[in-house]
Amino acid sequence: MASIELERVSRRFANGTYGVRDIDLKIEDGEFVIFLGPSGCGKSTTLRMIAGLESISSGDLRIGGRSVNNVAPRDRNVAVVFQNYALYPHMSVWHNMAFGLKMRGVGLEEIDQKVAKAADLLGLNLLLQRKPGALSGGQRQRVALGRAIVREPEAFLLDEPLSNLDAQLRAEMRLELVKLHRRLGRTMVHVTHDQVEAMTMGDRICIMRDGQMIQTGRPLDVYANPADIFVARFLATPPMNLIPAQLTHADDKLVVQIDPTTHVGVPPKHYAPYVQKAGGPITAGIRAEDIYETQARPEWQRISVKVVAVEALGAENVLIGLLGRDKPIEIQARLGRHFFAPVDSIVDLYVDTEPMHLFDTETGKAVARPPLPAGR
Structure with missing residues (x-):
């Protein structure tokens, strides 16, 4: 196993643009880290x-x-395990897995032992004589992983390895990769643009945008405490509802005023960090899963949605609906x-405002407050 450390690492292209700029990151021995972000953000370059x-x-x-x-x-x-698997189509599974070892001059007996061990780990024992063209997408993915495993590397680098698979097979392979990491105990770095992969697979996620690392942390911690609007919207399906509003005082309360007839109150525990923004514009972030059809708790607040x-x-x-009357905002609720x-029709829904976030309208940064526990 090995740690991987990046200290102010940049990649500048000949035309002067940066693919990656000033990345600082330490990946611990045996850690499973996810690089997450949209296409062109620099995750594959890193x-x-x-x-x-x-x-x-x-x-x-x-x-x-x-x-x-x-x-x-x-x-x-x-x-490295690539998105397109990069298997030799004219070679059998056994020869694809053994090829790298042969090039390094490893003896045939040792090669056979390592291939057999990897094939057993990945359930490829009965497929060793087949060629890639006779395999399913999931089986080809396992062969690509097996070819990496036989080398016994210090770290595995996975570049969107599941993106070519259908939804059901992708879900199965997510679990297989998690199990494989536990068995091998090796450092793994996995690149993806899929939020579900990021939330379910990694010990830690690193969210990238425009060649820079925006936020890192445990998946549920980042989900509960996004650093800015980009992270808040990217790490959720449906994305977080972002609602332009005014933060005002009303009857000794702090209120997110969406329009003259629509508002939600800020929980008292969050008054202190948010009061600095009172009297000005704010962007309220409410996740779709924090909106409910019934009021299970008295502190949940009613909103009317078309x-x-x-x-x-x-x-x-x-539900996709319109919130507010003057300039209605489209929101989603799970x-x-x-x-x-x-x-x-007009329906009444109920908002749990405790996990609501407020963002600076100009910068998009989250207004600082004590972090929420993971899962909120």
Whole structure:
């Protein structure tokens, strides 16, 4: 195993633009870290710099405490699993898994032992003589992982390895990768743009945007305490509802005033950190899962919403509606699977305001307050 450390690492292209800029990050031995972000944010570029497939313009990159800025990819003892699997179509599964070891001059008996061990770990024993064209997408993915495992690297670098799989197989492979990490105990870095992968697989997520690392932390901690509007919206499906409003005082209370007829109160426990923004514009962030069809707790606050659509997803229904009268804002709410309301009807819903976030309208940064516990 090995730690991976990036100290002010940047990648500057010939035209002067930056793919990645001033990344500071330490990945601990045996940690499973997710790089999450939209296309073009720099997550794959960062992974390729760790692998040695992309040069570093400035900064220092260390693996196991050793600077590897000028170390060739084959000498870094890391294994990369690509999105397209990169299998040799004319070779059997056995030969695909053994190829890298042969190139390093490993003896046939040792190769056979390592391939057999990896095949057993990944459930490939009965497929060793097949060629990639005769395998399913999930099986090809396992072969690509097996080829990496036989090398016994210090770290695994996974570049969107599940993106080519269908939804059901992707869910199965998420669990398989988590199990594999537990069995091997090796450092893993996984690149994805899928929020579900990020929330369910990693020990820690690193959210990237425009070549910079915006926020890192345990998935549920980042979910409960987003650093800014980008993180708040990106790390949720449906995305967080962002509502332009005014933060005002009313009857010794602090109120998020959406329009003259619509408001929600700030919980008293959050008065102190939020009062500094009173009297000015604010963006209120309310997650779809914090809006309910019934008032289970007295502190939940009623809002009236005009129904635009109801998406029936089986396990739940997602309501899309308009909040406010003067300049209605479209919001979404995740409700029970038995909820239904006709289009254009007005329904009363209830907001749990404790996990509500307030963001600075100009900067998009979250207004600082004591962090919420994970899961809120």
